[in-house]
Amino acid sequence: MGFFIEVLIGGLLAGVLYSLVALGFVLIFKASGVFNFAQGAMVLAAALALVRALEVMQVQWHWPFGLALPAAFAFAAAVMALIAWAAERLVLRKLVNQEGIILFMATIGVTFFIEGLAQTVFGADVYPLNIGLPKEPIFLLESLFEGGVLVNELDIWAAVIAGLLVAGLAVFFQRTRIGRALRAVADDHAAAQSVGIALNQIWFIVWLVAGLVALAAGAVWGSKLGVQFSLTLLALKALPVLILGGFTSVPGAIVGGLIIGAGEKLAEVFLGPSMGGGIEIWFAYVVALLFLLVRPQGLFGERIIERV
Amino acid sequence: MKIAKMVVTGAAALAAGMAIAASSAQAQGEQFIPGLVYRTGAYAPNGIPFADGVADYINMLNARDGGINGVKILFEECETGYATDRGVECYERLKAKGPTGAAYFSPLSTGITFALTEKAPGDKIPLITMGYGRADSRDGQVFTWNFPLLGTYWTAASVAIQHIAKEWGGFDKLKGKKIALVYHDSPYGKEPIAALEIMSKKYGFEFLPIPVPAPGSEQKSQWLQIRQQRPDYVLLWGWGVMNSASVTEAGNVNYPRDKMLGVWWSGAEPDVVPAGEKGAGYKALMLQHPAGKFGIHGEIDKHVISKGKSLAKADDTGQVLYNRGLINSMLGTESIRTAMAKFGNKPMTGEQVRWGIEHLDLSAARIKELGFEGMIQPLKVTCADHEGTRLSRVHQWDGKKWNVISDYYTGDDSVLAPLVKDVAAKYAAEKKITPRDCSKES
Secondary structure (H helix, E strand, C coil): CHHHHHHHHHHHHHHHHHHHHHHHHHHHHHHHCCCCCCHHHHHHHHHHHHHHHHHHHHHHCCCCHHHHHHHHHHHHHHHHHHHHHHHHHHHHHHHCCCCHHHHHHHHHHHHHHHHHHHHHHHCCCCECCCCCCCCCEEEECCCCCCCCEEEEHHHHHHHHHHHHHHHHHHHHHHHCHHHHHHHHHHHCHHHHHHCCCCHHHHHHHHHHHHHHHHHHHHHHHHHHHCECHHHHHHHHHHHHHHHHHCCCCHHHHHHHHHHHHHHHHHHHHHHHHHHCCCCHHHHHHHHHHHHHHHCCCCCCCCCCCCCC | CHHHHHHHHHHHHHHHHHHHHHCCCCCCCCEEEEEEECCCCCCHHHHHHHHHHHHHHHHHHHHHHCCECCECEEEEEEECCCCHHHHHHHHHHHCCCCCCCECCECCCCHHHHHHHHHHHHHHCCCEECCCCCCHHHHECCCCCCEECCCCCHHHHHHHHHHHHHHHHCCHHHHCCCEEEEEEECCHHHHCCHHHHHHHHHHHCCEEEEEEECCCCCCCHHHHHHHHHHCCCEEEEECCCHHHHHHHHHHHHCCCCHHHEEECHHHCCHHHHHHHHHHHCCCEEEECCCCCCCCHHHHHHHHHHHCCCCCCCCHHHCCCHHHHHHHHHHHHHHHHHHHHHHHHCCCCCCHHHHHHHHHCCEECHHHHHHHCCCCCCCCEECCCCECCCCCEEEEEEECCCCEEECCCCEECCHHHHHHHHHHHHHHHHHHHCCCCCCHHHCC
C-alpha cells in the first residue's frame, strides 16, 4: 500500500510538471485560438537564456547569487518579450483572420526558428541550473510504511509554483480589462477588432504571458534535468494533458496533468512489467482518448456549438 | 559583453559549419570520408564533442601531413539528429561522393547501423561502429562489412559483470543477487539483454530489465520500481538526456550512485554534470580510453585549434567523447593507410578500405607514434574477428572529473563467442548469407 501511495503521489507531482508546460499552450489557445506548436521551443529558449545569463553574471561578473538570480530572470523575461514581439510582428500580424490551421502551421515554423536561434546564441550543451530550489528526497509516513513514502522537494516546489501561476492567471483572465479583451479576441478576431480591441497588442501580451509561463516551466525542468535541447520535447508530454483537460481551461491543464501523471506512472509500475515495460509514453494518450470518448471537448473545455 | 560574445560565437560556428560543407567540393585524387553527426536535437550534447573529435583529427592530418600518405582527405558532415531515417538519407546522399565514393561510414547510432547493415554490402562500403551497433557483427564471416571495433555491447555486458563480481569478491558472490538494467528502449538499449540473460543463468543472479521510453527525460516510474525492487546493482544503458536523468533520479530515490555502472555511452561529462552533486560516485565502463589530454592533443592544438579551424571549445578537447571521436578517425584513417600499403597511395574504394580495416594491426609502438599511448591498447582485426580487441576499464565520477578505478578487463569469450556464433548464424540463415571461409581470405 505504501508503494502504491508513493507511485500515486509521484505521478501526481510529475503531472504538475507536465501542467506547467501545458499551461502555455492553453494561454495562447484560449486568447487567440492558435495552437502554439512552439511552446516547447519557448521553454527551451527561456531556460537557455536564464541559465546562460546566470552563469555570466555569477562567473564572469562575480555578482552575488541574490542579485544574479533576479537579474537573470529579468533577462530571460526580456528575451521572451522579444520573441513575443517578433512572433506578433513577423508572423501573426500577417495572418489575421486566417484559418486556425494556417496559424498552427506558422507556429511549426516558429518552433524550428526558435530552437535553432536559441541554440546558436546560447549554446547547445547541457547546462546545470541551480536557482536555489531544494532537490533532496524526503520520506513521509515512515511510521506507517516501511521505508516511508518518498517525495522529492523539487516536485513539491513545482506544485507550489504551478498553483501560484494558476491563481495568478485566473485573476488575470477574470478580473482584468486585458484578460477580458483576450477572451473577446479568442471568440472572434474580427468582432473584437470592431469594438476597438487592438489585436496586435493583445497577441503580443498573450505571447508574452505564455513566454513567462514557459520561463517558469523551463526553470523547474531545467533544475531537474539540466538545461538542454530535450526540454523542447516536453511539449509531447503536454499534449495528452491538453486533450484531456481541454485546450481552453487553465484549471483543466492542472487537473489533466494530475490525471495523466498519476495514470501513466501507475500503469508503468503496475501494468508495465507484464507488458514489456516502457508503456507510459503511449498510455498517457490512451487515457486522454478514453476521456475524449465521453467528453469530446475535454474535461473542462468549452462546448462548441456551430450553426449549419 | 559576454552575451554579445555568444552571438558572435554562434555566428562563427555557423560560418565554420558552412566552411566544412563547402570543403566537400569533389576533387580528383582525394579520399572522401563522410561524417554522420548530430550537432542538433536531444542528443546534441553528446553528439557535438564526438563530431568535433572526428573532424579535428582529419583536419590535423590534412594540415600536418597533407592527408594520408599524401592523399588529401575530403570530409563532409551530414546531420542525422540521431534519427534512423535521416541517417539513411545522409548515407544515400554521401555514399557516392568523391572520386572513389565514401571510404567508410560511422553513424554513431545503433538504430542507423541496423538500417545500414542491410545496405552496406550492396554498396560495398564498410561500417566502422566503434563500441556500438550489432554485437553479433563482430563475426566477420557473416558481417563482412561491419566493424564494431574496440568492443561490442556484449563485451561491455561481460566486463560490467566481471567488475561487479570483483567488487563483491568473486563470481560466486553473484548468486542470489539482483542486477537491474535501466535501458534506452531502442535497438541500442536492448542489445546487451541477450548476453546478460545468459550470464544471469550462468552466475545465478536475478536479471531485472527496466526500459525507459526515449528520450528518457522523465524516469520517475522506473526509479520508483528500483526503489521497490532494491536491486544490488544497476547497469545503465542510456544515451543523451536519459543518462543525466537516470543519475539524478537515482539521487532522488537515494539509490547509491556507486552501485551504478553505465556502459561507455553513459560515461561522459554531459551524462553527469547536470546531476550536480548527485552524480558523485557514479561509475561507467570505458571504451578503453579515459578523459584527459595525451600526445595527440598537442598535434591537434598545434595544427587545428590554434589555427582557429576547430569547432570545439578549448576546455572540451580532453573530454571523453571528444577523445572518442579522435580515436574513431584514427582507426578509420589508419585502416585507409593499411589499404594503401596493398593497393597504392591513391584514393581507396570502399571495398579496398574494408580490406584495410580487416587487416588493421595497431601495435603499441604504432599507437605511441600516432600519439594515442595511454588511450587505447594494441588491436588486431581479422577476417573472423571484426571487434579487434575486447578490453575495457571502469572510471568513476567524483563530482568534478572522471578517475580511472580499475585495470583492464577482457570480455569473457567463453560466454560471448557461442552467443555471437549462434546469433550471427541465425542472421545469416534469415538473410540467406553464405558465411565466408576465412582460411581462404588473404
